Amino acid sequence: MSRIVQKFGGTSVADVERIKNAARRVKQEVDNGSQVAVVVSAMAGVTDRMVELTADISSMFDAREYDAVAATGEQATAGLMALALQDLGIASRSWLGWQIPIRTDGAHGKARIREIETGELNRRLAAGEVPVVAGFQGLGPDNRITTIGRGGSDTSAVALAGALGADRCDIYTDVDGIYTSDPRIVAKARKLDRITYEEMLEMASLGAKVLQTRSVELAMNQKVPLQVRSTFVDAPGTFVVSEDEIVEQQVVSGISHSGDEAKITLLRVADRPGVAAGIFGPLADANVNVDMIVQNVSEDGATTDLTFTVGQGELESAVRVLEDRKAEVGFEKIDADSNVCKISVVGVGMRSHAGVAQTMFRALAEKGINIQVISTSEIKVSVLIAADYTELALRALHTAYGLDDE
Numbered sequence: 001m002s003r004i005v006q007k008f009g010g011t012s013v014a015d016v017e018r019i020k021n022a023a024r025r026v027k028q029e030v031d032n033g034s035q036v037a038v039v040v041s042a043m044a045g046v047t048d049r050m051v052e053l054t055a056d057i058s059s060m061f062d063a064r065e066y067d068a069v070a071a072t073g074e075q076a077t078a079g080l081m082a083l084a085l086q087d088l089g090i091a092s093r094s095w096l097g098w099q100i101p102i103r104t105d106g107a108h109g110k111a112r113i114r115e116i117e118t119g120e121l122n123r124r125l126a127a128g129e130v131p132v133v134a135g136f137q138g139l140g141p142d143n144r145i146t147t148i149g150r151g152g153s154d155t156s157a158v159a160l161a162g163a164l165g166a167d168r169c170d171i172y173t174d175v176d177g178i179y180t181s182d183p184r185i186v187a188k189a190r191k192l193d194r195i196t197y198e199e200m201l202e203m204a205s206l207g208a209k210v211l212q213t214r215s216v217e218l219a220m221n222q223k224v225p226l227q228v229r230s231t232f233v234d235a236p237g238t239f240v241v242s243e244d245e246i247v248e249q250q251v252v253s254g255i256s257h258s259g260d261e262a263k264i265t266l267l268r269v270a271d272r273p274g275v276a277a278g279i280f281g282p283l284a285d286a287n288v289n290v291d292m293i294v295q296n297v298s299e300d301g302a303t304t305d306l307t308f309t310v311g312q313g314e315l316e317s318a319v320r321v322l323e324d325r326k327a328e329v330g331f332e333k334i335d336a337d338s339n340v341c342k343i344s345v346v347g348v349g350m351r352s353h354a355g356v357a358q359t360m361f362r363a364l365a366e367k368g369i370n371i372q373v374i375s376t377s378e379i380k381v382s383v384l385i386a387a388d389y390t391e392l393a394l395r396a397l398h399t400a401y402g403l404d405d406e
């Protein structure tokens with residue numbers, strides 16, 4: 001007998017009618033003879049509202065209480081989904097993170113799942129019951145509720161599928177699969193039948209929020225077969241698979257963008273050994289993640305300019321850390337700009353093809369878009385551009401790599 005985990009995102013459970021619709025999807029799998037566990041998100045907009053409330057009530061950010069509030073949305077949906085299933089004649093019970101428990105580390109707001117106790121769930125699955133598990137939440141080492149980062153229900157579902165030894169994890173959402181680029185921005189984006197774990201991992205970490213990055217990482221490590229599909233249209237979605245399961249590999253499979261970027265330039269930094277360590281060490285100590293870095297060649301041999309990017313949420317603390325060390329590091333001025341966007345082209349085929357970056361640079365040049373910073377890895381090329389050009393750049397690149405759906 002096959003075992004499946006079905007995960008429903010916020011828009012798929014946005015109101016009573018949609019929860020009932022999602023419950024019918026579960027019934028289809030049950031009627032097919034599968035054992036099914038369900039993972040649900042909060043109803044669309046609810047988590048945002050909860051996060052706003054925590055900010056409105058206090059300027060003191062206590063991550064434990066943030067989690068206590070942020071996790072509430074999923075509790076309601078889990079109960080409602082169990083009721084909807086019971087209404088369809090299916091035995092079902094809701095489960096919160098602490099009841100299972102889904103154990104996480106203590107990094108409130110961005111906790112990582114460590115282990116899931118499956119004894120009780122296994123017994124109930126074997127007895128034909130459908131457990132409905134609240135996504136996004138777990139139980140920390142101090143017995144407090146944790147949340148695992150925005151979009152985290154994807155990760156809850158994959159972790160549960162791994163722990164239960166499920167044959168498949170289906171992520172039901174408001175698009176019918178993974179596209180070559182965000183279909184809400186690039187009208188000619190094409191649905192992919194398959195994408196490799198590695199490519200999806202890059203796409204997600206570079207801004208494609210269709211799957212939380214950590215969920216792809218987990219699926220890859222635990223070899224969980226993953227499918228992204230529509231809650232509203234009954235058709236196969238996109239399968240995330242290992243590289244050897246893809247016969248005809250495109251050079252570029254997808255294009256992602258992330259507007260959550262900020263650029264910092266340090267002007268006239270002393271050009272001597274130890275300066276980079278003096279700058280990036282304190283930033284790391286302050287938990288600021290630095291992404292793209294460029295250092296210009298110094299003209300006079302004495303000073304140089306250094307540009308790098310950080311997440312927008314970390315810009316303020318990064319500037320503060322650097323201002324504090326201005327004399328020590330030795331630079332003249334800091335320029336900060338959060339009106340930037342990172343565009344990335346991703347594809348495992350890049351390993352064996354030259355000229356991928358050149359196509360990108362030419363396509364952007366033809367549209368008069370200036371590239372501010374470049375970074376590359378084995379299967380991706382990223383550029384930083386002015387945020388105003390995001391849509392133009394995405395569409396131009398989509399055409400340039402021959403990805404348009406004609």
Ligand code: ADP
Pocket residue numbers: 008009010011012041151172173174175177178179180181182183184207208209210211254
């Ligand atoms: P859910 O609430 O179901 O978790 P999300 O909003 O988190 O849904 O993710 C689905 C959204 O991801 C889509 O509506 C789409 O706009 C966006 N998205 C971004 N990049 C892609 C892509 N490459 N393919 C499909 N969807 C994408």
Ligand code: ASP
Pocket residue numbers: 009010041042047048073135136149150151152153154
């Ligand atoms: N409800 C959570 C969020 O909005 C988790 C999720 O939807 O995956 O981030």
Ligand code: MG
Pocket residue numbers: 009151154209210211212
């Ligand atoms: Mg999501």
